[in-house]
Each structure stands twice: as structure tokens, then as C-alpha cells.
Amino acid sequence: MADITLKGNAISTIGDLPKIGSKAPNFTLTTVDLSHKSLSDFEGKNIIMNIFPSVDTGICAMSVREFNEKASGLDNTVVLCISKDLPFAQARFCAAEGLDNVVMLSDFANGDFGKDYKLNIANGPMADLHSRAIVIVNPKGIVTYTQQVPEIAEEPNYEAALKAI
Template sequence: MADITLKGNAINTIGNLPKVGETAPDFSLTTVELGHKKLSDFAGKNIILNIFPSVDTGTCATSVREFNKKAANLENTVVLCISKDLPFAQARFCGAEGIDNVEMLSDFATGDFGKKYQLEIENGPLAHLHSRAVVIVDKNGKVAYTEQVSEIVDEPNYKAALKAI
């Protein structure tokens, strides 16, 4: 399990992110249009998984904005922003913010993504939500980079993530 903090208070995830070099676990998540997308739908592309507890918090919203800006200039790359927020909240946020270079996906229905990627928070006030993490999956479906952000209120290392592409 990953030892992380929320405003300095210790909490844990159910496990550790997949290792670099492993095949990324496939998943099925809900789109803002209430359809479903799987990792395999993006085969042949570099994939940035921007994972966070809720788009309705400052740091989570900032990570979506930052990856939205940076994704506009990336070739053969897609950014998937993943949380357990309802698709309606994700759509509202993107509409209000003019977000159009990332794809919002929700794990609200089953929570399988958080379990497969071992980043579900197991205790504390955010229990059962996702921890803040970034996973880069290369065009061959292999994990190329991971970052489990150690303090949930901190932003991920955008520069290191983008360098891994």
C-alpha cells in the first residue's frame, strides 16, 4: 500500500501503482455522455492518466486545466482525467472551464479502476475515492511512468510526466 497524506495526516491506498514496464490494466469507465470507454479504445496512442479524488477541489481542477493546456500540443497523445465524480459534475466543470483537450472519465459505477490500479484510498476522510496519481501508458500499452503524489493537496509533477512521453 502507498503511504500518502492529506494535509499532513497519514492515509493509505489499497496497494501500489502498476510498475513501469508492466502492461497497463484495461478498464471500463463512464464518459460524460454516459457511454463507456476502455483503455483499449486508445490503443496506439500515448495515454496520460490524470487521476484525482474530485474535480470539485482546487488542486484537482488545476491538474485538469494544466493537462488541458499541455495536451493541446502533444501528438498521438490523449489525456484521460479520472475520478469518481459523477459524469454530470465532470461535464459541468469542463463546460464552465472551456476544457476540450482532455477526456473526463468516471469510476463512479463500479470503482474497478481504483482497485485495478491500486490507488483507492482505504482510510481517512477521502476513503473510497482515488488518490492523486499520474500514470503514462505508451502506445504499446506498457506503463512508462507513474507518480503517486505523496500529499493529496499537492499537484503532480507535470514536467516529469510529460517527459516520459
């Protein structure tokens, strides 16, 4: 269980992010066109998982914009922006922002991704939403970097994440 805060108030997650060096747990998530993507669809690429509570909050939206810009020039790398937002909200956000260098994925259907990656918020007003986290997976499916952002209202460490590629 990771201890984090929401605007300074203590909350926690249901567990700890996958260990560096471990095989990334597989997942099936819904895309903005309502099709499904799994981890194996991105096999052979570096994967940046930008995970957050909702694209309808300022910091979450900022992280999508930042990774859209900063990771667009990286070779053999895909950015997956993952939340429990409905795919329609994710599509609307990307269209309004003109973002096309990220893949938006939704865990709305069953929440298994948040459970399997142990990043769901366990208590407080945002219980059951995803915490803000970064998970980097190499082309062989191995976790090479994680960051459980300690304060939900703060941005992740983009520089450290990008250096892990």
C-alpha cells in the same frame, strides 16, 4: 500500499500503482455522455492518466486545467482525467472551464478502476476515493511512468509526466 498524506495527516492507498514496464490493466469507465470507454479505445496513443479524488476540489481542478493546456500540443497523445465524480459534474466542470483537450472518465459505477490500479484511498476522510496519481501508458499499452503524489493537497509533477511521453 502507498503511504500518502492529506494536509499532513497520514493515510494510505490500497496498494501500489502498476509497475513501469508492465501491461496497463484494462478498464471500462463512463464518459460525460454516459457512454463507456476502455483502455483499448485509446490503443496506439500515448495515454496520460490524470487521476484524482474530485474535480470539485481546487488542486484536482488545477491538474485538469494544466494537462488540458500543456498536453494539447503533444502528438498522438490523449489525456484521461479520471475520478469517481459523476459524469454530470465532470461535464459541467469542463463546460464551465472551456476545456476540450482532455477526456473526462468516471469510475463511479463500480470503482473497479481504482481497485485494479491500486490507487483507492484506504482510510481517513477520503476513503474509497481515488488518490492523486499519474500513470503514463505508451502506444503498446505498457506503463512507462507513474507518480503517486505523496500529499493529496499538492499538484502532480507535470514536467516529469510530460517528459515521459
